[in-house]
Amino acid sequence: MSIAIHHVQIAIPKGGEDKAREFYSQILLLTEVPKPPTLASRGGIWFSTGNLELHLGIDPNFSPSTKAHVAFLVDDLDGIKHRLLQYGVKVIDDHLLPGFHRFYTEDPFGNRIEILQVQEEKA
Template sequence: MAIIGLDHVNISIPVGGEDKARAFYADLLGMHEVPKPDNLSASGCWFERGGVSLHMGADPEFTPARKAHPAFLVDDLAGLRAKLDHAGHETRDDKPVEGYDRFFAFDPFGNRVEFMQLI
């Protein structure tokens, strides 16, 4: 047995948070919403872009992930940061990682998200 890839990342959102998730992940980040399977369609939403699949699961006992996070590779880190800042989303730098420029932001629910660009 060997792990051969990553299928998706799941992030929790509060029940009823789908519209805020769409505004952040689709409208700001440019991900595309994809249909969920019928047997999973009760709540939450799924997004994809560039081979990355992100599943948003609605949790009635939601608590934001303040440390755990997905890290997205992007091709215009400065432009994305300006877009997030302009939209009122907090961004912050962290310790450097060799070979990357990067920053962290928080989605509308307080989940931590990292954005990285190869240098």
Template sequence: MPFAFVRIDHVQLAMPPGQEPRAVAFYRDVLGMEHVPKPEPLASRGGVWFRAGAVTVHLGVEPDFRPARKAHPGIAVTGIDDLAAALEAAGHAVRWSDELPDVRRFHTDDPFGNRLEIIDAGAP
């Protein structure tokens, strides 16, 4: 092949119009991601961007928004138990899964109902 895949640059999720403050409250304040300013002309469309390490999440506005209940990003983290506790303390359900042997993981939802899979990356 004359090309090669290098990495996933970002994951795009959708959110309802006007809900940027709720996105910031979850992705920045609960998950601890950096809120990254969107460049123009993209910023005028609404939505918000976040980054933590090599993980980048973009939330775009959809007027007829429906949450992604099955499709989801799988995000590997260290300190998975601490993240689960922070989510629960902020009122977000944590649903642990034991379906994959030797993989510690759980699912949670962002404030808009988008499914997120959190996978234990092991010790830092």
């Protein structure tokens, strides 16, 4: 039996698609993918990282997720950090996970986002 994660969904408030598009597509450089027509009327927006989809669903009782989070594994942590700071998005460095460099940030709705990179071993 094979099991893989197809997508992760987080909530955003109604009408948040444009802000989500700016953050996830323009800043984090994720690729927006069209929602199937049968689901498009629900609102929300979908993105792809290449091997995983991130679905942002509308929650009429939205409350930001400040603990549970999506973690993006990247190959240029400093580049992503610099890009976020250029757009005025705060980053919080964290060095507590052995084997990784990482930081936390928030999307425009207050949802926690982790960005991490494998720490290369020193020779």
